[in-house]
Amino acid sequence: MRKVFQAELHQIGEELTQISQLVTEAMRKATLAFEGADIELAQDVIAADARIDFLQNDLDERAIDVLALQGPVASDLRMIVGSLRMSASLERMGDLARHIAQLARLRYPANVVPDNMVETFREMAQLDIRISEQLSELLETRNLEMSKEIYAANSRINELHAGVFKSIASPDWNVPAVSTVDLTLASRYFERFADHGVSVTRKVNYLVTGEWHPLSESGV
Amino acid sequence: MRKVFQAELHQIGEELTQISQLVTEAMRKATLAFEGADIELAQDVIAADARIDFLQNDLDERAIDVLALQGPVASDLRMIVGSLRMSASLERMGDLARHIAQLARLRYPANVVPDNMVETFREMAQLDIRISEQLSELLETRNLEMSKEIYAANSRINELHAGVFKSIASPDWNVPAVSTVDLTLASRYFERFADHGVSVTRKVNYLVTGEWHPLSESGV
Numbered sequence: 001m002r003k004v005f006q007a008e009l010h011q012i013g014e015e016l017t018q019i020s021q022l023v024t025e026a027m028r029k030a031t032l033a034f035e036g037a038d039i040e041l042a043q044d045v046i047a048a049d050a051r052i053d054f055l056q057n058d059l060d061e062r063a064i065d066v067l068a069l070q071g072p073v074a075s076d077l078r079m080i081v082g083s084l085r086m087s088a089s090l091e092r093m094g095d096l097a098r099h100i101a102q103l104a105r106l107r108y109p110a111n112v113v114p115d116n117m118v119e120t121f122r123e124m125a126q127l128d129i130r131i132s133e134q135l136s137e138l139l140e141t142r143n144l145e146m147s148k149e150i151y152a153a154n155s156r157i158n159e160l161h162a163g164v165f166k167s168i169a170s171p172d173w174n175v176p177a178v179s180t181v182d183l184t185l186a187s188r189y190f191e192r193f194a195d196h197g198v199s200v201t202r203k204v205n206y207l208v209t210g211e212w213h214p215l216s217e218s219g220v
Numbered sequence: 221m222r223k224v225f226q227a228e229l230h231q232i233g234e235e236l237t238q239i240s241q242l243v244t245e246a247m248r249k250a251t252l253a254f255e256g257a258d259i260e261l262a263q264d265v266i267a268a269d270a271r272i273d274f275l276q277n278d279l280d281e282r283a284i285d286v287l288a289l290q291g292p293v294a295s296d297l298r299m300i301v302g303s304l305r306m307s308a309s310l311e312r313m314g315d316l317a318r319h320i321a322q323l324a325r326l327r328y329p330a331n332v333v334p335d336n337m338v339e340t341f342r343e344m345a346q347l348d349i350r351i352s353e354q355l356s357e358l359l360e361t362r363n364l365e366m367s368k369e370i371y372a373a374n375s376r377i378n379e380l381h382a383g384v385f386k387s388i389a390s391p392d393w394n395v396p397a398v399s400t401v402d403l404t405l406a407s408r409y410f411e412r413f414a415d416h417g418v419s420v421t422r423k424v425n426y427l428v429t430g431e432w433h434p435l436s437e438s439g440v
Contacts, residue, residue: 077288081287169398177393180404
Protein backbone atom coordinates (compact mmCIF):
# COMPACT_ATOMS: atom_id res chain seq x y z
CA MET A 1 0.00 0.00 0.00
CA ARG A 2 2.74 2.39 1.05
CA LYS A 3 4.67 1.59 -2.10
CA VAL A 4 1.68 2.34 -4.32
CA PHE A 5 1.18 5.56 -2.43
CA GLN A 6 4.78 6.66 -2.90
CA ALA A 7 4.52 5.84 -6.60
CA GLU A 8 1.38 7.96 -6.85
CA LEU A 9 3.01 10.89 -5.08
CA HIS A 10 6.00 10.55 -7.36
CA GLN A 11 3.74 10.52 -10.40
CA ILE A 12 1.97 13.71 -9.24
CA GLY A 13 5.35 15.40 -8.85
CA GLU A 14 6.40 14.27 -12.32
CA GLU A 15 3.23 15.62 -13.86
CA LEU A 16 3.71 18.99 -12.20
CA THR A 17 7.21 19.22 -13.65
CA GLN A 18 5.91 18.14 -17.03
CA ILE A 19 3.20 20.83 -17.03
CA SER A 20 5.78 23.39 -15.99
CA GLN A 21 7.99 22.36 -18.93
CA LEU A 22 5.07 22.72 -21.34
CA VAL A 23 4.40 26.18 -19.89
CA THR A 24 8.03 27.16 -20.54
CA GLU A 25 7.71 25.90 -24.09
CA ALA A 26 4.46 27.87 -24.52
CA MET A 27 6.00 31.08 -23.21
CA ARG A 28 9.12 30.63 -25.34
CA LYS A 29 7.06 30.22 -28.51
CA ALA A 30 4.55 32.91 -27.55
CA THR A 31 7.43 35.34 -27.08
CA LEU A 32 8.87 34.54 -30.50
CA ALA A 33 5.41 34.89 -32.07
CA PHE A 34 4.88 38.16 -30.24
CA GLU A 35 8.26 39.65 -31.10
CA GLY A 36 8.37 38.43 -34.68
CA ALA A 37 4.68 38.64 -35.64
CA ASP A 38 4.87 34.91 -36.43
CA ILE A 39 1.31 33.71 -36.84
CA GLU A 40 2.12 30.01 -37.23
CA LEU A 41 3.99 29.95 -33.97
CA ALA A 42 1.11 31.85 -32.37
CA GLN A 43 -1.34 29.21 -33.59
CA ASP A 44 0.92 26.49 -32.18
CA VAL A 45 0.82 28.03 -28.73
CA ILE A 46 -2.95 28.50 -28.86
CA ALA A 47 -3.51 24.90 -29.96
CA ALA A 48 -1.01 23.44 -27.47
CA ASP A 49 -2.76 25.04 -24.50
CA ALA A 50 -5.37 22.26 -24.58
CA ARG A 51 -2.61 19.79 -23.67
CA ILE A 52 -1.74 21.79 -20.55
CA ASP A 53 -5.40 21.91 -19.57
CA PHE A 54 -5.69 18.17 -20.11
CA LEU A 55 -2.66 17.42 -17.96
CA GLN A 56 -3.87 19.70 -15.21
CA ASN A 57 -7.18 17.87 -15.19
CA ASP A 58 -5.43 14.52 -15.18
CA LEU A 59 -3.21 15.54 -12.29
CA ASP A 60 -6.19 16.82 -10.33
CA GLU A 61 -8.13 13.61 -10.85
CA ARG A 62 -5.12 11.60 -9.79
CA ALA A 63 -4.70 13.73 -6.67
CA ILE A 64 -8.37 13.26 -5.74
CA ASP A 65 -8.04 9.50 -6.23
CA VAL A 66 -5.03 9.43 -3.93
CA LEU A 67 -6.97 11.40 -1.33
CA ALA A 68 -9.90 8.99 -1.59
CA LEU A 69 -7.97 5.72 -1.68
CA GLN A 70 -5.01 6.43 0.57
CA GLY A 71 -6.38 8.96 3.04
CA PRO A 72 -3.01 10.68 3.42
CA VAL A 73 -2.29 12.88 6.44
CA ALA A 74 0.28 15.46 7.57
CA SER A 75 2.92 16.44 5.04
CA ASP A 76 1.71 13.99 2.37
CA LEU A 77 -1.75 15.51 2.54
CA ARG A 78 -0.33 19.02 2.28
CA MET A 79 1.78 17.96 -0.65
CA ILE A 80 -1.29 16.70 -2.52
CA VAL A 81 -3.44 19.73 -1.73
CA GLY A 82 -0.46 21.93 -2.64
CA SER A 83 -0.21 20.11 -5.98
CA LEU A 84 -3.82 20.98 -6.75
CA ARG A 85 -3.02 24.62 -6.16
CA MET A 86 0.25 24.55 -8.07
CA SER A 87 -1.40 22.87 -11.04
CA ALA A 88 -4.02 25.64 -11.08
CA SER A 89 -1.29 28.30 -11.13
CA LEU A 90 0.64 26.51 -13.87
CA GLU A 91 -2.51 26.13 -15.94
CA ARG A 92 -3.09 29.85 -15.57
CA MET A 93 0.48 30.55 -16.70
CA GLY A 94 -0.30 28.50 -19.81
CA ASP A 95 -3.39 30.67 -20.39
CA LEU A 96 -1.29 33.82 -20.13
CA ALA A 97 1.22 32.51 -22.67
CA ARG A 98 -1.78 31.79 -24.90
CA HIS A 99 -3.06 35.35 -24.41
CA ILE A 100 0.32 36.70 -25.57
CA ALA A 101 0.10 34.49 -28.65
CA GLN A 102 -3.49 35.66 -29.24
CA LEU A 103 -2.33 39.28 -29.22
CA ALA A 104 0.32 38.42 -31.81
CA ARG A 105 -2.34 36.71 -33.95
CA LEU A 106 -4.80 39.56 -33.56
CA ARG A 107 -2.32 42.14 -34.89
CA TYR A 108 -0.67 39.99 -37.54
CA PRO A 109 1.02 40.95 -39.86
CA ALA A 110 1.78 44.05 -37.76
CA ASN A 111 3.99 43.91 -34.68
CA VAL A 112 2.27 44.45 -31.35
CA VAL A 113 5.21 46.34 -29.86
CA PRO A 114 6.45 49.67 -31.26
CA ASP A 115 10.20 50.00 -31.82
CA ASN A 116 10.94 52.07 -28.76
CA MET A 117 9.36 49.47 -26.44
CA VAL A 118 10.91 46.37 -27.97
CA GLU A 119 13.73 46.16 -25.44
CA THR A 120 11.41 46.43 -22.44
CA PHE A 121 9.09 43.68 -23.64
CA ARG A 122 12.01 41.48 -24.65
CA GLU A 123 13.41 41.71 -21.15
CA MET A 124 10.04 40.92 -19.57
CA ALA A 125 9.57 37.93 -21.84
CA GLN A 126 13.07 36.60 -21.17
CA LEU A 127 12.54 36.93 -17.42
CA ASP A 128 9.24 35.06 -17.66
CA ILE A 129 10.87 32.26 -19.65
CA ARG A 130 13.67 32.09 -17.11
CA ILE A 131 11.16 31.97 -14.23
CA SER A 132 9.32 29.04 -15.70
CA GLU A 133 12.56 27.19 -16.50
CA GLN A 134 13.67 27.64 -12.92
CA LEU A 135 10.27 26.56 -11.71
CA SER A 136 10.63 23.26 -13.55
CA GLU A 137 14.00 22.77 -11.93
CA LEU A 138 12.66 23.74 -8.52
CA LEU A 139 9.78 21.28 -8.87
CA GLU A 140 12.16 18.54 -9.95
CA THR A 141 15.04 19.05 -7.56
CA ARG A 142 13.40 20.87 -4.63
CA ASN A 143 16.57 22.93 -4.53
CA LEU A 144 15.20 26.02 -2.78
CA GLU A 145 18.23 28.11 -3.80
CA MET A 146 16.41 28.60 -7.10
CA SER A 147 13.72 30.62 -5.34
CA LYS A 148 15.78 33.75 -4.79
CA GLU A 149 16.40 34.13 -8.49
CA ILE A 150 12.71 33.69 -9.20
CA TYR A 151 11.77 36.36 -6.66
CA ALA A 152 14.43 38.70 -8.10
CA ALA A 153 13.19 38.15 -11.65
CA ASN A 154 9.64 38.87 -10.50
CA SER A 155 10.74 42.15 -8.87
CA ARG A 156 12.46 43.19 -12.05
CA ILE A 157 9.32 42.39 -14.04
CA ASN A 158 7.26 44.53 -11.67
CA GLU A 159 9.68 47.40 -12.33
CA LEU A 160 9.42 46.93 -16.07
CA HIS A 161 5.62 46.70 -15.83
CA ALA A 162 5.51 50.00 -13.93
CA GLY A 163 7.94 51.41 -16.51
CA VAL A 164 5.55 50.60 -19.34
CA PHE A 165 2.83 52.64 -17.65
CA LYS A 166 5.29 55.45 -17.03
CA SER A 167 6.23 55.54 -20.72
CA ILE A 168 2.57 55.62 -21.71
CA ALA A 169 1.98 58.53 -19.32
CA SER A 170 4.85 60.59 -20.74
CA PRO A 171 3.92 63.60 -22.90
CA ASP A 172 5.79 62.27 -25.93
CA TRP A 173 3.82 58.99 -26.06
CA ASN A 174 2.37 59.01 -29.56
CA VAL A 175 1.31 55.48 -30.45
CA PRO A 176 -2.31 54.80 -31.49
CA ALA A 177 -4.82 54.04 -28.72
CA VAL A 178 -5.25 50.46 -29.94
CA SER A 179 -1.54 49.85 -29.44
CA THR A 180 -1.76 51.38 -26.00
CA VAL A 181 -4.42 48.78 -25.16
CA ASP A 182 -2.29 45.94 -26.53
CA LEU A 183 0.77 47.03 -24.58
CA THR A 184 -1.24 47.46 -21.39
CA LEU A 185 -2.63 43.95 -21.69
CA ALA A 186 0.66 42.39 -22.78
CA SER A 187 2.51 44.00 -19.91
CA ARG A 188 -0.13 42.78 -17.50
CA TYR A 189 0.04 39.23 -18.93
CA PHE A 190 3.82 39.11 -18.50
CA GLU A 191 3.49 40.47 -14.97
CA ARG A 192 0.74 38.01 -13.99
CA PHE A 193 2.75 35.10 -15.41
CA ALA A 194 5.65 35.95 -13.11
CA ASP A 195 3.27 36.41 -10.20
CA HIS A 196 1.87 32.91 -10.61
CA GLY A 197 5.44 31.64 -10.86
CA VAL A 198 6.11 33.24 -7.49
CA SER A 199 2.99 31.59 -6.02
CA VAL A 200 4.22 28.17 -7.08
CA THR A 201 7.70 28.92 -5.75
CA ARG A 202 6.32 29.93 -2.37
CA LYS A 203 4.21 26.79 -2.27
CA VAL A 204 7.23 24.56 -2.94
CA ASN A 205 9.15 26.39 -0.23
CA TYR A 206 6.30 25.88 2.19
CA LEU A 207 6.02 22.18 1.39
CA VAL A 208 9.76 21.66 1.86
CA THR A 209 10.34 23.80 4.95
CA GLY A 210 6.88 23.95 6.54
CA GLU A 211 7.24 27.72 6.81
CA TRP A 212 4.99 30.17 5.08
CA HIS A 213 6.32 33.60 4.09
CA PRO A 214 3.51 35.76 2.79
CA LEU A 215 4.70 38.42 0.38
CA SER A 216 2.66 41.53 -0.10
CA GLU A 217 0.97 41.25 -3.45
CA SER A 218 1.74 43.84 -6.07
CA GLY A 219 -1.00 46.39 -6.72
CA VAL A 220 -2.42 47.37 -10.08
CA MET B 221 -17.95 11.05 14.14
CA ARG B 222 -20.40 11.36 11.28
CA LYS B 223 -22.14 14.22 13.08
CA VAL B 224 -18.91 16.14 13.55
CA PHE B 225 -18.14 15.57 9.91
CA GLN B 226 -21.50 16.91 8.76
CA ALA B 227 -21.03 19.93 11.01
CA GLU B 228 -17.61 20.55 9.46
CA LEU B 229 -18.97 20.27 5.93
CA HIS B 230 -21.76 22.63 6.86
CA GLN B 231 -19.27 25.10 8.31
CA ILE B 232 -17.19 25.04 5.12
CA GLY B 233 -20.33 25.78 3.11
CA GLU B 234 -21.22 28.65 5.44
CA GLU B 235 -17.76 30.15 5.10
CA LEU B 236 -17.91 30.00 1.33
CA THR B 237 -21.21 31.90 1.39
CA GLN B 238 -19.76 34.40 3.84
CA ILE B 239 -16.72 35.05 1.63
CA SER B 240 -19.02 35.45 -1.35
CA GLN B 241 -21.07 38.04 0.57
CA LEU B 242 -17.93 39.97 1.46
CA VAL B 243 -16.92 39.90 -2.20
CA THR B 244 -20.30 41.37 -3.15
CA GLU B 245 -19.84 44.08 -0.55
CA ALA B 246 -16.34 44.79 -1.88
CA MET B 247 -17.52 45.05 -5.47
CA ARG B 248 -20.47 47.24 -4.50
CA LYS B 249 -18.23 49.70 -2.66
CA ALA B 250 -15.47 49.51 -5.27
CA THR B 251 -18.01 50.42 -7.93
CA LEU B 252 -19.23 53.42 -5.98
CA ALA B 253 -15.64 54.52 -5.35
CA PHE B 254 -14.83 54.04 -9.01
CA GLU B 255 -17.88 55.88 -10.33
CA GLY B 256 -17.83 58.69 -7.80
CA ALA B 257 -14.08 59.15 -7.26
CA ASP B 258 -14.71 58.42 -3.56
CA ILE B 259 -11.32 57.86 -1.98
CA GLU B 260 -12.60 56.89 1.46
CA LEU B 261 -14.74 54.14 0.04
CA ALA B 262 -11.79 53.03 -2.07
CA GLN B 263 -9.62 52.81 1.05
CA ASP B 264 -12.35 50.75 2.76
CA VAL B 265 -12.35 48.19 -0.02
CA ILE B 266 -8.56 47.98 -0.05
CA ALA B 267 -8.41 47.51 3.73
CA ALA B 268 -11.29 45.02 3.82
CA ASP B 269 -9.61 42.69 1.34
CA ALA B 270 -7.41 41.33 4.14
CA ARG B 271 -10.55 39.92 5.78
CA ILE B 272 -11.41 37.97 2.63
CA ASP B 273 -7.86 36.63 2.45
CA PHE B 274 -8.04 35.63 6.10
CA LEU B 275 -11.34 33.79 5.65
CA GLN B 276 -10.07 32.01 2.58
CA ASN B 277 -7.07 30.83 4.53
CA ASP B 278 -9.25 29.76 7.43
CA LEU B 279 -11.57 27.81 5.14
CA ASP B 280 -8.61 26.11 3.46
CA GLU B 281 -7.09 25.08 6.78
CA ARG B 282 -10.44 23.73 7.92
CA ALA B 283 -10.83 21.79 4.68
CA ILE B 284 -7.37 20.26 5.06
CA ASP B 285 -8.17 19.29 8.66
CA VAL B 286 -11.34 17.58 7.53
CA LEU B 287 -9.39 15.71 4.86
CA ALA B 288 -6.82 14.61 7.44
CA LEU B 289 -9.19 13.70 10.28
CA GLN B 290 -12.21 12.32 8.46
CA GLY B 291 -10.72 10.86 5.29
CA PRO B 292 -13.83 11.64 3.26
CA VAL B 293 -14.51 9.83 -0.01
CA ALA B 294 -16.78 10.16 -3.04
CA SER B 295 -19.04 13.20 -3.16
CA ASP B 296 -17.93 14.52 0.26
CA LEU B 297 -14.32 14.49 -0.89
CA ARG B 298 -15.23 16.26 -4.11
CA MET B 299 -17.19 18.82 -2.18
CA ILE B 300 -14.17 19.63 -0.01
CA VAL B 301 -11.70 19.77 -2.89
CA GLY B 302 -14.25 21.86 -4.79
CA SER B 303 -14.45 24.24 -1.83
CA LEU B 304 -10.71 24.79 -1.97
CA ARG B 305 -11.04 25.76 -5.62
CA MET B 306 -14.10 27.93 -5.07
CA SER B 307 -12.46 29.77 -2.20
CA ALA B 308 -9.48 30.51 -4.47
CA SER B 309 -11.81 31.96 -7.13
CA LEU B 310 -13.71 34.03 -4.58
CA GLU B 311 -10.46 35.34 -3.12
CA ARG B 312 -9.41 36.37 -6.62
CA MET B 313 -12.73 38.15 -7.12
CA GLY B 314 -11.99 40.09 -3.94
CA ASP B 315 -8.59 41.03 -5.38
CA LEU B 316 -10.24 42.30 -8.55
CA ALA B 317 -12.67 44.46 -6.58
CA ARG B 318 -9.61 45.80 -4.75
CA HIS B 319 -7.90 46.56 -8.07
CA ILE B 320 -10.94 48.60 -9.14
CA ALA B 321 -10.75 50.52 -5.87
CA GLN B 322 -7.01 51.03 -6.38
CA LEU B 323 -7.65 52.56 -9.79
CA ALA B 324 -10.15 54.96 -8.20
CA ARG B 325 -7.58 55.89 -5.55
CA LEU B 326 -4.80 56.30 -8.09
CA ARG B 327 -6.76 58.84 -10.14
CA TYR B 328 -8.46 60.64 -7.25
CA PRO B 329 -9.78 63.36 -7.34
CA ALA B 330 -10.30 62.77 -11.07
CA ASN B 331 -12.76 60.20 -12.39
CA VAL B 332 -11.29 57.15 -14.06
CA VAL B 333 -14.06 56.92 -16.65
CA PRO B 334 -14.67 59.66 -19.24
CA ASP B 335 -18.28 60.82 -19.63
CA ASN B 336 -19.01 58.92 -22.82
CA MET B 337 -18.02 55.59 -21.23
CA VAL B 338 -19.85 55.99 -17.94
CA GLU B 339 -22.89 53.98 -19.02
CA THR B 340 -20.82 51.04 -20.26
CA PHE B 341 -18.82 50.75 -17.07
CA ARG B 342 -21.91 51.22 -14.93
CA GLU B 343 -23.58 48.31 -16.67
CA MET B 344 -20.49 46.10 -16.27
CA ALA B 345 -20.25 46.95 -12.59
CA GLN B 346 -23.94 46.29 -11.96
CA LEU B 347 -23.71 42.94 -13.72
CA ASP B 348 -20.69 41.98 -11.61
CA ILE B 349 -22.50 42.92 -8.41
CA ARG B 350 -25.52 40.91 -9.55
CA ILE B 351 -23.32 37.92 -10.35
CA SER B 352 -21.78 37.88 -6.92
CA GLU B 353 -25.15 38.32 -5.22
CA GLN B 354 -26.50 35.39 -7.16
CA LEU B 355 -23.40 33.41 -6.35
CA SER B 356 -24.05 33.85 -2.64
CA GLU B 357 -27.58 32.64 -3.15
CA LEU B 358 -26.43 29.73 -5.27
CA LEU B 359 -23.90 28.70 -2.63
CA GLU B 360 -26.52 28.95 0.08
CA THR B 361 -29.52 27.37 -1.61
CA ARG B 362 -27.91 25.18 -4.28
CA ASN B 363 -30.75 26.31 -6.51
CA LEU B 364 -29.14 25.72 -9.89
CA GLU B 365 -31.74 27.87 -11.66
CA MET B 366 -29.59 30.81 -10.62
CA SER B 367 -26.82 29.62 -12.92
CA LYS B 368 -28.47 30.61 -16.17
CA GLU B 369 -28.67 34.23 -15.09
CA ILE B 370 -25.04 34.20 -14.07
CA TYR B 371 -23.99 32.79 -17.44
CA ALA B 372 -26.15 35.36 -19.23
CA ALA B 373 -24.68 38.23 -17.20
CA ASN B 374 -21.20 36.97 -18.01
CA SER B 375 -21.98 36.89 -21.74
CA ARG B 376 -23.24 40.45 -21.56
CA ILE B 377 -20.07 41.52 -19.76
CA ASN B 378 -17.97 39.91 -22.48
CA GLU B 379 -19.90 41.94 -25.05
CA LEU B 380 -19.38 45.15 -23.10
CA HIS B 381 -15.69 44.33 -22.63
CA ALA B 382 -15.30 43.86 -26.40
CA GLY B 383 -17.27 47.09 -26.87
CA VAL B 384 -14.76 49.03 -24.76
CA PHE B 385 -11.96 47.91 -27.07
CA LYS B 386 -14.05 48.76 -30.10
CA SER B 387 -14.63 52.29 -28.77
CA ILE B 388 -10.93 52.73 -28.12
CA ALA B 389 -10.16 51.60 -31.68
CA SER B 390 -12.57 54.10 -33.25
CA PRO B 391 -11.06 57.13 -35.05
CA ASP B 392 -12.83 59.63 -32.76
CA TRP B 393 -11.31 58.17 -29.57
CA ASN B 394 -9.55 61.17 -28.06
CA VAL B 395 -8.91 60.46 -24.38
CA PRO B 396 -5.35 60.66 -23.03
CA ALA B 397 -3.21 57.49 -23.22
CA VAL B 398 -3.18 57.17 -19.42
CA SER B 399 -6.96 56.97 -19.40
CA THR B 400 -6.84 54.40 -22.16
CA VAL B 401 -4.64 52.28 -19.89
CA ASP B 402 -7.03 52.71 -16.95
CA LEU B 403 -10.06 51.77 -18.99
CA THR B 404 -8.31 48.75 -20.49
CA LEU B 405 -7.39 47.49 -17.04
CA ALA B 406 -10.76 48.30 -15.47
CA SER B 407 -12.63 46.57 -18.26
CA ARG B 408 -10.39 43.55 -17.88
CA TYR B 409 -10.93 43.49 -14.09
CA PHE B 410 -14.71 43.56 -14.49
CA GLU B 411 -14.52 40.83 -17.11
CA ARG B 412 -12.23 38.61 -15.01
CA PHE B 413 -14.47 39.05 -11.97
CA ALA B 414 -17.43 37.67 -13.94
CA ASP B 415 -15.28 34.88 -15.31
CA HIS B 416 -14.33 33.71 -11.82
CA GLY B 417 -18.00 33.92 -10.88
CA VAL B 418 -18.76 31.56 -13.75
CA SER B 419 -16.04 29.16 -12.55
CA VAL B 420 -17.62 28.98 -9.13
CA THR B 421 -21.07 28.51 -10.66
CA ARG B 422 -19.89 25.64 -12.81
CA LYS B 423 -18.23 24.05 -9.81
CA VAL B 424 -21.45 24.22 -7.76
CA ASN B 425 -23.36 22.71 -10.68
CA TYR B 426 -20.84 19.91 -10.93
CA LEU B 427 -20.99 19.17 -7.22
CA VAL B 428 -24.79 19.07 -7.26
CA THR B 429 -25.35 17.15 -10.51
CA GLY B 430 -22.07 15.28 -10.96
CA GLU B 431 -21.93 16.53 -14.55
CA TRP B 432 -19.22 18.76 -15.88
CA HIS B 433 -19.97 21.15 -18.74
CA PRO B 434 -16.79 22.81 -19.92
CA LEU B 435 -17.38 26.18 -21.51
CA SER B 436 -14.88 27.52 -23.99
CA GLU B 437 -12.92 30.22 -22.24
CA SER B 438 -13.12 33.73 -23.60
CA GLY B 439 -10.05 34.95 -25.43
CA VAL B 440 -8.19 38.21 -24.90
